[in-house]
Amino acid sequence: MPSVQGDRTAGEGSTEIRAPDFSLRQLSYFVAVARHQSLHKAADALHVSAPAVSAAIAHLEATLNVQLFQRRHARGLVLTEAGSAFAVECRNLLQQAWELGSGRLMDHHEIQGHVHLACLFSFAPFVIPPLMRQFADRFSKARMFWHEGHHEYLLEGLQTGAFDLALMYDFEVPSGIECIVLRPAPLQVVLPAGHPLLRRSKLTVRELATEPLILLDLPRTRNYMLSAFSADGVAPRIAHRVYSMTMLLGLVANGHGFSLLNFCPPNTHSRELESTLRTPNLVLAHSHRYRFTRAAAAVVEIVTTLVDDLAFTAS
Template structure:
């Protein structure tokens, strides 16, 4: 198996046809077809379904595609690591952000990276935390912002901030345009009596909420499970239920007054936001620079109170 075969296969899948991939790769289509056939013969499986409309990955092809992407990224990172200058880091760095964090961190980080490291191409990917963990393990991304749920032992982790979770609901019609940050608090027992719109178990804030509720002897009775922040917000605005989330993902709605948030007490709920890297795959100079930058930007946002509900950790 050769690296060029991996590049050819990824290009074919990305472009959906052999002919388009051949043009992009500057290789004759018969030669590309031969390389694909040799790869399938070596693996002993069919990777692609071919038709007049193009190609589709088989189940085996989908699995191989993920591994091929990870291998090619690690090769590119290895090449970059031995050629780039530590004083002027350059190259591509991929950082994974959970949906509920990107609203607070993504834009300030992109702005800071562009100003301080113009030769680094920072790629941000937004996913649910389970997907980010798998991508980090496989080497498809360099860094990921995750939540400390006690299951991060396989990663090199650095604590960033402690983030408060709040009870968030739609504002009554007569309150539209009012300040959505309510000083009125409620207990966790009162919060779980509502219909709650939350991520599915093991995703996002849900494990933390379930854990704190269980320790308090409470259970979530009425839950609508939605893993998309955008859909979750639409459901709240449609008065289908409330949620327990950090304030950052709904900051615009809180400012407009279409939503309001209340502090949860007895007990309070918070989560530790951490920056993770693989223990097995070394960081390039560029990735190490971005790792430090994420820490700095997070601290700056907290100091300037631009990350609602977050406080700095040592």
């Protein structure tokens, strides 16, 4: 008599993997809302209606029996602790699905999918435009999205999964963020043309103590710049606090003071600062929680070459 064990097993509870009660599309909607912290912004980015995104989030919360977002008037939709953990899994799953499709349907050497790169605003204009051109020329089936901002903004985006990579300096990097070191970026003194201190090849903070300082007053950047003085027991004479590179360079160029930067754009005048501070590195940072995709690896390859050719020290 033939065995019916297989039929009984199937009837009692199949061991086959079944699809869950939600779709990849609904997961993509959820990840978009987590990225933008707004239903309407996510809908605009996805080119769908806001009610469709709202319905997807409601379905996921009902299916999982968990609250994924807290609704806050000031900040919009903020991930709960459970939502944050779920966002990590969803993002990795979606990236894996993209790579699965790329490997099965196309030449396995061709890169598909998308990558979000964030860059410090100080040198974004010198890296992002050539990177976009090279990436589009080499990887026509992939898309790269760029973002620029200050140090705090980049770190927050890496931790929430909004950014795959961030081109930044490696100071005050929290645990969980991994860094690919590209090159050292020592502090430099930016001075107006013709300033007497430009006759020196190197400067110390003590020589700058009586000079008016133009401080780039941004989160973390501010504290880092001021620590260059406090480390040597010197109090700087802050003349201006600015929030953009354009204003900083404009004030310096017109003789209103000096500033400190790790990257000096072309047509500026700088000298190396002798300091007891650790010299930071320019790095490509990423979170270890999120899947490192082939598209991200392609960006790393191009950025490494671009940064090698970028002059960090002005004349």
